[in-house]
Amino acid sequence: MVLKTVNHSYSYPAKNICTVFFPTEKIKESGEDNIVVETVRNDVGFVVRASVFEKVIEKSVSVKDTDNKSDILCLLLYSVLSSLTGFYPPWGILYGVRPARLMHSLSAKIGESSAERKFINDYSVQEKKTKLTLDVMYSENDIIALSRENSFSLYVSIPFCPTRCSYCSFVSHSIEKTHKLLEPYVELLCTELKRIGEIAKSFSLRLETIYFGGGTPTVLSPKQLSVIFSEIEKDFDLSHLREYTVEAGRPDTVTAEKLDALKSFGIGRISINPQTFNDKVLEAIGRKHTSQMTLDAFFLARSHGFDNINMDLIAGLPLDALPSFKNSVDTAVSLSAESVTVHTLAMKSASYLVTQENPFDFSDRLITSDMVDYSNEKLREHQYHPYYMYRQSKSRGNLENVGWSKPGRDCLYNVFMMDETHSVFAAGAGAVTRLKNQQTSHIERIYNYKYPYEYIKDFDEILKRKQGIIDFLNK
Numbered sequence: 001m002v003l004k005t006v007n008h009s010y011s012y013p014a015k016n017i018c019t020v021f022f023p024t025e026k027i028k029e030s031g032e033d034n035i036v037v038e039t040v041r042n043d044v045g046f047v048v049r050a051s052v053f054e055k056v057i058e059k060s061v062s063v064k065d066t067d068n069k070s071d072i073l074c075l076l077l078y079s080v081l082s083s084l085t086g087f088y089p090p091w092g093i094l095y096g097v098r099p100a101r102l103m104h105s106l107s108a109k110i111g112e113s114s115a116e117r118k119f120i121n122d123y124s125v126q127e128k129k130t131k132l133t134l135d136v137m138y139s140e141n142d143i144i145a146l147s148r149e150n151s152f153s154l155y156v157s158i159p160f161c162p163t164r165c166s167y168c169s170f171v172s173h174s175i176e177k178t179h180k181l182l183e184p185y186v187e188l189l190c191t192e193l194k195r196i197g198e199i200a201k202s203f204s205l206r207l208e209t210i211y212f213g214g215g216t217p218t219v220l221s222p223k224q225l226s227v228i229f230s231e232i233e234k235d236f237d238l239s240h241l242r243e244y245t246v247e248a249g250r251p252d253t254v255t256a257e258k259l260d261a262l263k264s265f266g267i268g269r270i271s272i273n274p275q276t277f278n279d280k281v282l283e284a285i286g287r288k289h290t291s292q293m294t295l296d297a298f299f300l301a302r303s304h305g306f307d308n309i310n311m312d313l314i315a316g317l318p319l320d321a322l323p324s325f326k327n328s329v330d331t332a333v334s335l336s337a338e339s340v341t342v343h344t345l346a347m348k349s350a351s352y353l354v355t356q357e358n359p360f361d362f363s364d365r366l367i368t369s370d371m372v373d374y375s376n377e378k379l380r381e382h383q384y385h386p387y388y389m390y391r392q393s394k395s396r397g398n399l400e401n402v403g404w405s406k407p408g409r410d411c412l413y414n415v416f417m418m419d420e421t422h423s424v425f426a427a428g429a430g431a432v433t434r435l436k437n438q439q440t441s442h443i444e445r446i447y448n449y450k451y452p453y454e455y456i457k458d459f460d461e462i463l464k465r466k467q468g469i470i471d472f473l474n475k
């Protein structure tokens with residue numbers, strides 16, 4: 001599509017609004033295309049003209065000096081594209097990752113009631129999404145209050161999986177192809193953890209949460225897992241640790257021996273992620289396990305004493321239908337999982353194309369919206385509450401990802417990470433250390449190499465970059 005900006009500097013927010021409606025279209029600044037959007041600033045205000053093939057809509061709005069020009073343009077653009085397509089994205093003109101953080105900021109400035117009205121009236125956010133944002137904000141605030149000035153969290157990256165799922169956007173590698181990297185990776189990861197631990201102790205930092213993500217950490221053997229857990233036990237002061245999470249996300253990696261290893265080192269929270277309880281959908285997305293294997297892994301974890309289990313579900317997966325998704329939600333609820341995280345499928349390029357025969361087919365987005373609505377209603381009905389939320393620009397239907405939990409079972413790490421509450425020291429390939437100055441809220445990031453083979457090949461550089469943590473903490 002073509003997006004033209006004339007006499008104004010708001011191309012970035014305008015581009016974001018266009019992406020909400022046409023998430024897989026490549027946006028150009030000039031040329032010819034079947035989709036053309038022109039935004040013009042004149043002496044009175046803004047004019048937006050949009051065309052998709054032969055259908056054209058133009059609207060204008062006047063602006064005052066005191067108006068937020070960017071928001072006014074975005075609202076006009078949202079109105080034009082909604083009228084053009086018949087699609088009304090539920091989050092209005094909001095395209096940020098953290099709506100609850102915005103709600104918190106606005107509430108602090110203008111009060112909660114005014115912030116709520118601003119979401120609905122100024123940003124065109126649906127009332128039910130505004131209420132969801134408020135609920136998440138309440139839960140997040142309680143968790144954020146636990147953090148101290150010297151608090152930090154630790155993230156450990158295990159970027160390997162049994163197979164790669166078709167929807168995956170993470171740095172993750174099939175162990176079928178990279179099995180030989182596991183041993184050297186674990187050895188170097190322990191060396192990096194030792195260095196991070198030395199730095200944390202030298203600055204008397206307080207470790208609040210540990211999170212093993214990936215990939216699928218439980219692709220490692222019980223011995224490899226124990227080696228890493230033991231290293232962490234040696235290198236870090238765990239006396240203040242509030243939460244220890246390991247993603248055992250793929251049921252086909254869960255064994256009694258691995259669960260024993262996790263339990264013996266005090267891991268209290270795990271994820272066993274079905275994504276769906278429909279075997280045909282599992283096959284379509286490249287998951288090499290069945291729904292029964294998920295159930296078996298869940299009950300095996302229960303028998304080993306795990307009483308804080310999260311389950312991930314994805315709304316909008318290929319071949320999934322509303323009755324099937326409802327069954328997945330109902331199954332997770334019937335298992336009494338302590339938390340259920342409902343994600344919305346993030347669309348990849350060319351997954352939706354505008355064609356002249358059917359340019360405004362939003363049926364997949366509407367079905368996905370129904371899926372998300374059902375999960376919200378069902379989980380609330382069974383005393384789950386939304387405790388964290390984030391959004392992705394190309395999620396199907398411009399919807400959200402929400403973590404739901406039973407009382408007292410919120411994942412603290414997720415909130416600390418999403419809110420950017422405190423520093424997160426990260427180890428492993430693809431890991432990003434995020435450093436936060438508690439006085440100024442200034443944030444800096446230190447990136448590890450993205451891929452395991454790079455991490456192993458140039459590991460000395462990984463250690464050198466740890467000096468950046470020291471420099472930041474010394475400021």
